[in-house]
Amino acid sequence: MPNNELHTALRGDLNDVLDDVLDGGEADAPDGGRAHDPDGDLDVEAFTAAIENFNRFYIRLPVLEKLPFTTLSVLDTLAFGGSPRRLTDLTKTEQVSQPGITQLVTRLERDGLVERRPDPSDGRAVLVHITEAGRAVGRSRRADRSRHLRPLVERLTPEQRQAITDALPALARLAELGRGQE
Known part of the structure; x- marks a missing residue:
C-alpha cells in the first residue's frame, strides 16, 4: 500500500x-x-x-526523521526517564542485551545524540547523557505528530475534544504510575 x-x-x-x-x-x-x-x-x-x-x-504517523524504534526509545528514556543512565539500566528499560545496548549507544554517540561520561561514583562504569541534538529529535517527532493529529482532532465534536482534554490528567498520572514515579 x-x-x-x-x-x-x-x-x-x-x-x-x-x-x-x-x-x-x-x-x-x-x-x-x-x-x-x-x-x-x-x-x-x-x-x-x-x-x-x-x-x-x-x-x-509519518515523521521527517526516520529512526529505528530502539533508537527513539533510548532517547525518550534519557529525555523523560532521567539522564544520565548507566548502560546496565538501559538494558533493563529498553529490554535489549548488553552488547546490543552498547552498540546502539556507540551509534548514538557517533551521531551526536548522546555522550558517555565516567560515573563519578564508580570509576568502572559510564553514564549515558542525552545531548541537545538528542532532545531535538524528540521535539521534532512530537511536532511532526502534532501536525498530523491537529486536523483529525479538529474533525471531532467539541464534546469529544473536551472529553480528551478532561482525560489528559488521568492519562498523565497513569503514565507516571507505569514508569514507577509514584
Whole structure:
C-alpha cells in the first residue's frame, strides 16, 4: 500500500477509535460490551483495546526523521526517564542485551545524540547523557505528530475534544504510575 493510502487508512482508524472512545465516553469492549460498567468503573479491557488501537495509528504517523524504534526509545528514556543512565539500566528499560545496548549507544554517540561520561561514583562504569541534538529529535517527532493529529482532532465534536482534554490528567498520572514515579 503506498504511503498516502496507508496514511489515509490510518487516519480513518484514528477517527474510528476516537469516535468509539469518545461517543458518549464509551467504547466497544472486545467482547461487545461497553467501556464502563453500570457502577461507573472503567472497563480496563476496553480501555486497553482503545489505547492499543490508537497506538497502532500513532506510532505509524509519518515523521521527517526516520529512526529505528530502539533508537527513539533510548532517547525518550534519557529525555523523560532521567539522564544520565548507566548502560546496565538501559538494558533493563529498553529490554535489549548488553552488547546490543552498547552498540546502539556507540551509534548514538557517533551521531551526536548522546555522550558517555565516567560515573563519578564508580570509576568502572559510564553514564549515558542525552545531548541537545538528542532532545531535538524528540521535539521534532512530537511536532511532526502534532501536525498530523491537529486536523483529525479538529474533525471531532467539541464534546469529544473536551472529553480528551478532561482525560489528559488521568492519562498523565497513569503514565507516571507505569514508569514507577509514584
